[in-house]
Amino acid sequence: MSHVIESGVAYLVLKAAQKLYSKAPAALQPAEFERVRAMAQRQHQLEARILAAPEARDVMVPTPTLQAALQEIRGRYPNEEDFANDLAQNGLDEGSFATALERELKVEAILEKVGTQAAKVSDMDVELYYQYHPEQFRRPETRLARHILITINDTIAENTRVAARKRIDEIAARLAKEPQRFEEQALKHSECPTALDGGKLGDLPRGKLFAELDKALFELKAGEVSGVLESELGFHVLRCDAITEAGVLSYDQAKQHIRKLMEQKRKRVCQQAWVKGLLEAK
Numbered sequence: 001m002s003h004v005i006e007s008g009v010a011y012l013v014l015k016a017a018q019k020l021y022s023k024a025p026a027a028l029q030p031a032e033f034e035r036v037r038a039m040a041q042r043q044h045q046l047e048a049r050i051l052a053a054p055e056a057r058d059v060m061v062p063t064p065t066l067q068a069a070l071q072e073i074r075g076r077y078p079n080e081e082d083f084a085n086d087l088a089q090n091g092l093d094e095g096s097f098a099t100a101l102e103r104e105l106k107v108e109a110i111l112e113k114v115g116t117q118a119a120k121v122s123d124m125d126v127e128l129y130y131q132y133h134p135e136q137f138r139r140p141e142t143r144l145a146r147h148i149l150i151t152i153n154d155t156i157a158e159n160t161r162v163a164a165r166k167r168i169d170e171i172a173a174r175l176a177k178e179p180q181r182f183e184e185q186a187l188k189h190s191e192c193p194t195a196l197d198g199g200k201l202g203d204l205p206r207g208k209l210f211a212e213l214d215k216a217l218f219e220l221k222a223g224e225v226s227g228v229l230e231s232e233l234g235f236h237v238l239r240c241d242a243i244t245e246a247g248v249l250s251y252d253q254a255k256q257h258i259r260k261l262m263e264q265k266r267k268r269v270c271q272q273a274w275v276k277g278l279l280e281a282k
Helices: 010-021 030-052 063-074 080-089 094-115 123-132 161-177 179-189 193-197 211-217 251-280
Strands: 142-151 200-205 229-231 234-244
Touching: 010 030, 010 094, 030 094, 030 251, 063 080, 063 094, 080 094, 094 251, 123 251, 142 161, 142 179, 142 193, 142 211, 161 179, 161 234, 179 193, 193 200, 211 229, 211 234
Parallel strands: none
Antiparallel strands: 142 200, 142 234, 229 234
């Protein structure tokens, strides 16, 4: 499909296809492709207005910035040939791709410049936000959890239900005597990728695990190991490493996050108003 795309829009078609459908343009159905192309053409027209605006004057993309962006994208491919072939399949070559990427970076830089015109966030703004949005600063109880998983798979001798249960029972028995060995046992025996980190699942609020595991985790005391549990993945043993009680973040704990949130929101509002003005201008 890429041969019917104007060269200046091909890069945006590629991005829109990934964003909307997680596909390459060539893999799109006709209706999907038309939607993607229309979106890319509108984006290209908007970018042309942004690049022609007075605010674009003196905005440049430093060569190192462009080179770093190109290198990051090249690094997603096994080799240069695969990179070049992928570009060709999407109506691009390295030169047109670099030009399109530079254009995108310049548009982003212009919008950043416009965003600096947003009203500054004062200490009073931050304090008022904290006072009027208390629900945002309630922290639920969390448990720092680890697990060991033995999967059930009747096509593998050591993972039949009977064999898997025997293996997890042996692990649970060892941990009942020596819970401090949990990370070692996870590394040796767990069939979950978390085994490489001692079975660490993270600091979890309620509702993040399978119901059977969630219920057991929130009944454990800090340092306790569960008995054998079963989920649709297989058999588990859990350990609760630590408990963080529910509470409310203090103003001092929350203010940096609030300031960043408000600054980002004001910048977006400023940018959106500016773009709207460009679109409405005759």
